Amino acid sequence: MRRSKVDSTRSVNDDPTDYPMHAIPSGMQRSRSSETRARTQPEGKRASAGKKRSGNSLIEFTLTMPLLLLVMTGMVCFGFALNNYLQLTNAVSIGAQLVSFSRGQTSDPCATGSTAITNAAPFLTPANLSLTFVINGTTYANTTSCPAGAANMVQGSTLQVTGTYPYTLYVPWFGTGTHTLEAQVSEFIQ
Numbered sequence: 001m002r003r004s005k006v007d008s009t010r011s012v013n014d015d016p017t018d019y020p021m022h023a024i025p026s027g028m029q030r031s032r033s034s035e036t037r038a039r040t041q042p043e044g045k046r047a048s049a050g051k052k053r054s055g056n057s058l059i060e061f062t063l064t065m066p067l068l069l070l071v072m073t074g075m076v077c078f079g080f081a082l083n084n085y086l087q088l089t090n091a092v093s094i095g096a097q098l099v100s101f102s103r104g105q106t107s108d109p110c111a112t113g114s115t116a117i118t119n120a121a122p123f124l125t126p127a128n129l130s131l132t133f134v135i136n137g138t139t140y141a142n143t144t145s146c147p148a149g150a151a152n153m154v155q156g157s158t159l160q161v162t163g164t165y166p167y168t169l170y171v172p173w174f175g176t177g178t179h180t181l182e183a184q185v186s187e188f189i190q
Helices: 034-040 041-099 109-120 149-151
Strands: 128-133 139-140 156-172 174-189
Touching: 034 109, 034 174, 041 128, 109 128, 109 149, 109 156, 109 174, 128 149, 139 149
Parallel strands: none
Antiparallel strands: 128 139, 128 156, 156 174
């Protein structure tokens, strides 16, 4: 039985969903469940809501993926540069220590140091490696041999070895850049 007005004389068989929600007394109101809401939505809207969310994920993925790839390739490129720098620093340190302990045992300290440095850095190209030795204030630049340096090997004086190595840094989408890696070590001659 339908009524146009709500009055206090309701029968037990009256269905409260026949009335607008504001017209039903508060004790008789039921909340709309998700089942009722789902029934009232058209089928097309429910189906498109899921597609819309997956489309948003795809758009977010396509917008962020190039940036993530750029950051990742940059990290790999800088990792190679850092690896070369660490090899150069370690090799120059080993060469300087060997030369500082070889006073009186070698006739060519630069050749001894150069051989030790190239052996300690197997992944660096020896032809690209430039070494400078400063023995007791005398500079031997860009050389792998200095027989006159043996006379300058005085106990307690300083030995300074500098190694430089060119490195080409390639970052995709930004191009290449040539940089020079440099390591310098000073030791007291023993």
